[in-house]
Amino acid sequence: MFRRARKPLAAAAALASVAGLTTACGGSSGSGGVVNLTYMIWQTSEEAAYQKSVDVFEKAHPDIHVTIDLVPWAQYWAKLQTSAAGRNMPDLFWDHLEYLPELAKDGIITNLAADVKSSKIDLSQYSPKLLAQWENNGVIYGLPKDWDTIETIYNAKDLATAGITPAQLGSLSWNTTDGGTFVQALEKLTVDKNGKHPNQAGFDAGHIKQYGIALEAPNGQQDWWDFGVQNGCALQSKAYGTWTVNSTACVQAMQFEQDLMYKWHVAAPGTITNTPNGAQLPTILAQNTAAMTFDGDWDLDTYESSLPAGSWGVATMPTGPAGSGTVFNGLTDAVYAGTKHPEQAWELEEWLASAASEKIVTDTGTVWAAIPSLDSGFIAAWKAKGIDVSAFYQGSQGTTIGYPLTTAGTAFTNVVLKDMNQVWLDQMSPLAAANDITSVSNAAVASGD
Amino acid sequence: MSANIAVTGAASRSRAARRNRRTRTTLEAYLLIAPSLFGFVAFLVAPVVIVFVLSLFSWNLIGSPQFVGLANYRRMFTDSQSWHALLNTAYYVVLNIPMQTVLALLLALALNRKMRGSKLFRVVFVLPWMAMPVALGVIWNWFFDPRSGIIDHVISLLGFTGPNWLTSTTWAMPVIASVNVWQYTGYTMLFLLAGLQAIPQQVYEAASLDGVNAVQRLFRITLPLLRPALFFVLVTNVIGSFQQFDTVFVMTQGGPGQSTTTMNYYIYQQAFQLFHAGYAATLSILLFAVILVVTFVQFRYFRKRTIYDFS
Numbered sequence: 001m002f003r004r005a006r007k008p009l010a011a012a013a014a015l016a017s018v019a020g021l022t023t024a025c026g027g028s029s030g031s032g033g034v035v036n037l038t039y040m041i042w043q044t045s046e047e048a049a050y051q052k053s054v055d056v057f058e059k060a061h062p063d064i065h066v067t068i069d070l071v072p073w074a075q076y077w078a079k080l081q082t083s084a085a086g087r088n089m090p091d092l093f094w095d096h097l098e099y100l101p102e103l104a105k106d107g108i109i110t111n112l113a114a115d116v117k118s119s120k121i122d123l124s125q126y127s128p129k130l131l132a133q134w135e136n137n138g139v140i141y142g143l144p145k146d147w148d149t150i151e152t153i154y155n156a157k158d159l160a161t162a163g164i165t166p167a168q169l170g171s172l173s174w175n176t177t178d179g180g181t182f183v184q185a186l187e188k189l190t191v192d193k194n195g196k197h198p199n200q201a202g203f204d205a206g207h208i209k210q211y212g213i214a215l216e217a218p219n220g221q222q223d224w225w226d227f228g229v230q231n232g233c234a235l236q237s238k239a240y241g242t243w244t245v246n247s248t249a250c251v252q253a254m255q256f257e258q259d260l261m262y263k264w265h266v267a268a269p270g271t272i273t274n275t276p277n278g279a280q281l282p283t284i285l286a287q288n289t290a291a292m293t294f295d296g297d298w299d300l301d302t303y304e305s306s307l308p309a310g311s312w313g314v315a316t317m318p319t320g321p322a323g324s325g326t327v328f329n330g331l332t333d334a335v336y337a338g339t340k341h342p343e344q345a346w347e348l349e350e351w352l353a354s355a356a357s358e359k360i361v362t363d364t365g366t367v368w369a370a371i372p373s374l375d376s377g378f379i380a381a382w383k384a385k386g387i388d389v390s391a392f393y394q395g396s397q398g399t400t401i402g403y404p405l406t407t408a409g410t411a412f413t414n415v416v417l418k419d420m421n422q423v424w425l426d427q428m429s430p431l432a433a434a435n436d437i438t439s440v441s442n443a444a445v446a447s448g449d
Numbered sequence: 450m451s452a453n454i455a456v457t458g459a460a461s462r463s464r465a466a467r468r469n470r471r472t473r474t475t476l477e478a479y480l481l482i483a484p485s486l487f488g489f490v491a492f493l494v495a496p497v498v499i500v501f502v503l504s505l506f507s508w509n510l511i512g513s514p515q516f517v518g519l520a521n522y523r524r525m526f527t528d529s530q531s532w533h534a535l536l537n538t539a540y541y542v543v544l545n546i547p548m549q550t551v552l553a554l555l556l557a558l559a560l561n562r563k564m565r566g567s568k569l570f571r572v573v574f575v576l577p578w579m580a581m582p583v584a585l586g587v588i589w590n591w592f593f594d595p596r597s598g599i600i601d602h603v604i605s606l607l608g609f610t611g612p613n614w615l616t617s618t619t620w621a622m623p624v625i626a627s628v629n630v631w632q633y634t635g636y637t638m639l640f641l642l643a644g645l646q647a648i649p650q651q652v653y654e655a656a657s658l659d660g661v662n663a664v665q666r667l668f669r670i671t672l673p674l675l676r677p678a679l680f681f682v683l684v685t686n687v688i689g690s691f692q693q694f695d696t697v698f699v700m701t702q703g704g705p706g707q708s709t710t711t712m713n714y715y716i717y718q719q720a721f722q723l724f725h726a727g728y729a730a731t732l733s734i735l736l737f738a739v740i741l742v743v744t745f746v747q748f749r750y751f752r753k754r755t756i757y758d759f760s
Contacts, residue, residue: 078721085510085726102724106511206610271613275702277594289596410723422706425616 033063035344039333040069040090042076045301049366053357057348064344077410084108087338091345092352095142095334097133097403098219098413101240103334104141105407110335112140115346125355126370130330133402142332143353144370146361148296149326149395150222152315153281153303158210158291162188169292170316170391174230176252179264182318186212186266189291198265205265212266214290215257216273216281219416221403222294225327227253229401230320239405243412243441246434249322254423254430262426270424282306297392298367300382309386316391328400330370368392411444412437503730510724521731531732533707534715535739537622541711542690544626549686550679552630553637558671560638561645571642574635582632586699589628590615593700618708621701625709628696633689637682644678645671680751684744691740712736 041050047070054066069090071079077099083089084106095103103109116123121143123131130144152169159166164185174182187199189212196203215223225235233250236243244250260267268290271277281293286306294317295303303312317326333352339345351357355371362369365381375393382389406412415437422428479486504521508514525531556574560567577585592598593614601611614620652670661669672679694713697703703710703718710718712732720729 081510081724082721102509103511106509108511271595271616274616275704276590276615276700277596414718414722418704418706421704425613425705427618427705 035064035341037064037066037092037341037344037348038069038090039066039348040071040076040080040093042071042073042094043298044070044072045298046361046366049361049364050352052364053352053360056357056360057351060351061344061347064347066348089336089338091336091339091341092333092348093336094145095332097329097405098409100134100141100334101405101407102409104136104139108337109141110337110339110342110345112143112335112346112349113138115350116140116143119346119350121350121353125373127330127372129328129400129402130370133330133405134332142334143349144330144332145353145358146367146370147328147330147396148298148368149328149392149400150226150294150296150317151326151391151395152292152317153285153295153299154292154313154315155285155288155307156311156313158189158288162291164188166313166315169318172318174227174256174318174320176231176256176321179256179259180318183260183264183266186260187264189213190266203265208265210288211268211272211290212292213260214268214273214281214284214293215260216278216284216293219413220420221327221329222281222296224250224254224257224420225401226294226317226325227256227320229325229327229399230318230322231256232322235401235404236406240407242445243404243406243408243438245441246431246438251431251434253320254420254434258423258426258430261424269426270421274421274424285312297389300365300387300389304385304387313387314389314391316394323399324395325399325401326395327403328396329403368396406441406445407448408441408444412441415440500730500733503727504734506727508726510726514727517727521728524728525731525735530707530710531712531715531735534710534712534732535735537708537710538691538693538712538736540622541626541693542687544623545629545690545693546683546687548626549630549634549637550683552634553641553682556634556638557641557645558667561642571639574638576635577632578636580632582695583699585628585632586696589624590700593624615701616705618705621705621709625693625696625700628700629690629693633686637686640678640682641675644675647678648674676751680747684747687743687747688740691736691743712739 039050039054041047047068051068054068058064058066080089080093080099089108095109100109115121126144127147130147134141134144154166154169156166159169162185169185172180172182172185174180184199187197189210190198190208191210192204193207193209194202194204198205217223217225219225220228228235228250231249231253233247233253234244235250257267261269268284272279272284272289279287279289280302281295282299282302283306284290285293285303300314317324333349335342335345335349353370355374358369358371359374359377361367362374363377363381365378365385368375368378379388379390379393404412419428419433419436423430423433503514505516505518506514507517507520560571560574592600595601595611595613595616598614600614604611612620614624648671652674653666656666656670692713693711694717697709697711697714698717701709703714713736716729716732716736719725719732
């Protein structure tokens with residue numbers, strides 16, 4: 001009797017737990033006719049400004065609700081690819097040129113050309129350099145939302161102690177034989193524990209208290225690519241072409257950076273800047289480990305929150321054997337090709353790329369706008385905080401190289417991370433690294449993955 | 450005759466009733482195991498089958514998978530990085546297992562004595578195992594930092610210069626192994642301690658009457674009788690070590706160069722950094738095969754030499 005009585009109970013329990021396991025999935029469609037859109041971004045410091053813009057959008061579109069999904073860069077692309085596998089991608093997401101070609105190849109991004117035409121978007125309002133990167137044979141993968149360049153960020157007190165003015169920083173030059181005035185200035189900024197500089201007798205390279213400069217980049221955008229453009233190095237034969245990282249000009253640029261660390265002892269070595277002990281550049285500057293860094297304008301907010309007001313500033317990078325130059329890059333918002341709400345997603349895309357939205361974002365000093373007429377707003381925002389950021393603007397107007405366009409972006413980044421890590425630790429020669437990077441990346445281009 | 454028929458009828462009726470009852474019992478059993486069976490199939494059997502199928506495809510997670518036959522397997526045999534990762538994994542296991550097992554055994558022998566505070570120490574040594582590996586990795590990174598880490602600081606107080614532990618191709622793997630030894634020794638010790646306590650006291654009493662000394666007692670009595678516990682500990686720890694991922698991920702990210710890229714970390718890189726899901730599946734089958742062979746060898750070794758019944 002007892003057994004019999006328990007049976008339905010057991011069955012019910014079994015069924016309940018199976019049901020429990022299977023009901024966890026299911027989409028979220030809006031209630032009361034409201035469409036929910038997800039907008040995925042990676043930069044923490046930009047979330048507030050984009051929320052401000054989205055709030056305005058929602059007010060004008062009460063039937064659309066936008067959720068900003070902030071996923072840090074380190075996890076962003078893995079999350080995007082896995083959610084693509086699960087057919088559960090965000091409706092709109094920040095796109096980067098490193099990943100664009102691969103995403104475009106898989107048909108994951110909406111071609112916006114028809115929408116641009118029907119909505120009569122004035123493409124001439126955008127910086128033509130940016131537009132060109134995101135357009136390919138009449139296909140528009142996204143409307144430009146911002147741009148960035150790399151320049152020098154310095155610690156004002158360290159500069160004053162060394163007797164160097166910010167203006168002088170911008171007029172320095174480097175070369176591959178004696179390092180030039182750039183290395184001379186960095187020697188003044190580098191101090192060992194006894195207060196001696198690298199060009200003085202008795203300097204102790206094993207116990208450096210403050211380095212002249214700290215350089216750090218996952219793939220080269222904030223360091224050797226910039227020395228590269230200043231030395232006439234082209235990373236690729238052409239857009240979507242083969243990799244030419246082992247050309248003399250590029251290898252010299254890498255060698256120069258390695259020399260800054262181990263020959264002249266003026267740059268923080270890889271043990272300080274690399275994985276796993278590497279701190280972020282703003283932290284390195286704030287801790288006085290180095291007197292200056294090369295960094296992108298997207299990090300300005302982090303410098304502001306890491307350093308006391310008035311204690312830091314921005315200057316142009318030095319010129320190299322081939323002149324001045326910087327990496328110039330910009331992002332767009334991509335519309336997921338499989339979105340359930342293509343119309344509403346386009347409305348959000350259109351808004352985010354409009355002068356009105358870009359003005360909201362750039363006037364907070366978050367990023368430079370892709371619409372050049374708005375750039376003064378960015379300068380004004382930082383002027384109000386006591387920082388002159390015009391060096392980034394000058395950089396964008398001079399010689400620039402864009403982000404490499406390739407279908408082998410992930411393979412390139414992966415091998416660069418591994419090899420350049422060893423170059424900055426003085427465990428590998430720049431030439432060996434350049435040859436390996438070139439052959440691995442070109443093999444990936446050839447095999448199509 | 451009629452009586453006979455009646456008996457047969459009763460028998461067949463009772464057989465039918467028994468069959469009914471058995472069916473009911475079977476059904477009941479299936480219902481009871483259904484929840485865990487569902488979990489087993491959905492989260493273990495199905496993924497394993499999918500991994501085998503996926504290893505025959507090329508897939509970047511976004512597009513549709515392309516059937517490539519055995520191309521991923523051919524690639525695996527010619528990919529020097531996959532063999533490098535396998536060797537790194539073996540190196541890690543060799544660094545990790547003997548150190549961890551011997552330390553755990555010494556601790557278990559020490560804490561098996563009746564002494565003040567032994568219960569407290571048992572808890573203290575198990576604490577690292579209870580903590581989160583990722584958080585521990587972050588903290589150890591600070592300890593091993595060449596500029597501000599306490600380890601190099603202590604070494605410098607002694608008048609030496611410490612190596613750049615985690616950015617050195619020589620030191621990075623031993624550091625990873627040490628952190629894991631530190632973390633899992635207490636856990637291993639628990640099993641060995643339980644094993645020690647299962648050894649009947651009379652065996653030792655008889656031995657002491659026969660004039661057996663301490664060393665003989667350890668090698669002739671304790672260790673042979675501890676084999677069931679040692680067997681369990683070694684098999685599970687070796688499997689766990691071959692799957693090393695978290696400490697590498699947090700402390701070195703496989704570097705410098707490829708010096709700490711274990712097989713599991715390489716699989717992660719292929720799947721989630723390079724988006725070669727098919728190739729990553731193939732590599733995980735290789736790792737699975739290696740673990741299977743090693744475990745099989747351990748089983749063969751221990752089966753003949755293990756006594757489970759002490760009575």
